[in-house]
Amino acid sequence: MIEIAAEPQPILVDLARTALIIIDMQRDFLEPGGFGETLGNDVGRLAAAVGPCQAILAAARGAGLLVVHTREGHRPDLSDAPKAKVERGDPSLRIGAPGPMGRILIRGEAGHDIIADLAPAPGEPVIDKPGKGAFYQTDLELMLRNRGIDTLLVCGVTTEVCVNTTVREANDRGYRCVVLGDCCASYFAEFHEYGLKMIKAQGGIFGWVSDSASAIAAIS
Ligand code: TIU
Numbered sequence: 001m002i003e004i005a006a007e008p009q010p011i012l013v014d015l016a017r018t019a020l021i022i023i024d025m026q027r028d029f030l031e032p033g034g035f036g037e038t039l040g041n042d043v044g045r046l047a048a049a050v051g052p053c054q055a056i057l058a059a060a061r062g063a064g065l066l067v068v069h070t071r072e073g074h075r076p077d078l079s080d081a082p083k084a085k086v087e088r089g090d091p092s093l094r095i096g097a098p099g100p101m102g103r104i105l106i107r108g109e110a111g112h113d114i115i116a117d118l119a120p121a122p123g124e125p126v127i128d129k130p131g132k133g134a135f136y137q138t139d140l141e142l143m144l145r146n147r148g149i150d151t152l153l154v155c156g157v158t159t160e161v162c163v164n165t166t167v168r169e170a171n172d173r174g175y176r177c178v179v180l181g182d183c184c185a186s187y188f189a190e191f192h193e194y195g196l197k198m199i200k201a202q203g204g205i206f207g208w209v210s211d212s213a214s215a216i217a218a219i220s
Contacts, residue, residue: 004218006178006210007200011151013178015219019066019149022053022183023134023156023163025118026071028111030157033100035111038091041187046157049185050117052212053155056183057118059216066147069120070127070134072162073105073112080130080137132165141173151176153215154207155183160195167199167206177207180215 001012028034029046036043060067074081078096086095095105102109107128120126127140134140144152152170154177156163163184167177179199186192200209 002218004178004208004210005214006208008204008208011176011178011208011210013151013176013218015063015065017148018151018153018219019068019144019147020056020060020153020155021068021070021134021166022057022114022118023070023154023166024072024158025050025053025069025114025156026073026111027101027113027115028073028105030115031101031111033111035091035095035105036187038093038099038104039089040091043187045187045189046185049155049157049183050115052180052182053118056153056155056180056212056215059220060153061121063219065153065219066149067121067124068127068140068143069114069118069124070129070138070140070156070162070166071107071112071114072129072132073107074130076103076106076108132162133169134162134166135169135173144175149175151178154179157185158191159184159186160188160191161186164195164198164206171206178215179207179209180212181209182211182213 029036101111127138129138181196196209199206
């Protein structure tokens with residue numbers, strides 16, 4: 001067992017039962033011309049998480065941890081995209097519309113890819129998810145159970161949307177989530193701050209919050 005410095009208190013983890021999960025570090029969210037920008041966001045705000053994610057990814061691979069990547073997106077025929085999601089808001093391009101990186105938030109298009117800096121290595125599972133949470137309508141839980149995983153180191157974007165949704169889903173399923181704050185980012189600074197605060201409040205109501213340096217020091 002190793003100890004990771006975290007809030008609201010340090011957490012003891014068994015590396016054989018710990019996975020790194022990197023949520024939705026896709027071109028559609030981080031690069032101009034994708035889903036994030038169509039919603040009116042400044043996608044440059046997510047860049048801060050890339051370096052810390054690269055660092056924990058290298059350390060996790062070195063420590064032999066299971067590494068799981070996720071991608072939010074839909075089938076080309078949109079059969080798995082709820083009408084309420086597709087028609088939501090007033091984006092410059094709707095889900096499925098052609099953009100500079102291909103059709104917005106559609107599997108197989110360039111924008112749906114994970115950014116080159118965090119490309120999955122051969123053998124690392126990539127979970128394609130139609131929703132914000134990584135457990136909803138995916139085989140993530142089955143994969144984690146088959147590997148005996150009980151603790152997740154959580155990174156990715158955005159802090160208050162897909163990271164928080166996934167952490168809440170994982171927490172209800174009995175997983176312990178350690179969110180690495182500097183490995184997450186939001187289009188909204190205050191939502192990032194409060195997204196992390198909500199996880200660790202009330203004695204860690206949804207999980208723990210740590211950072212890449214603390215996790216790397218512990219697992220290396
Ligand atoms: N819009 C926004 O902040 N996020 C998403 O739509 N998806 C994820 O967080 N991945």
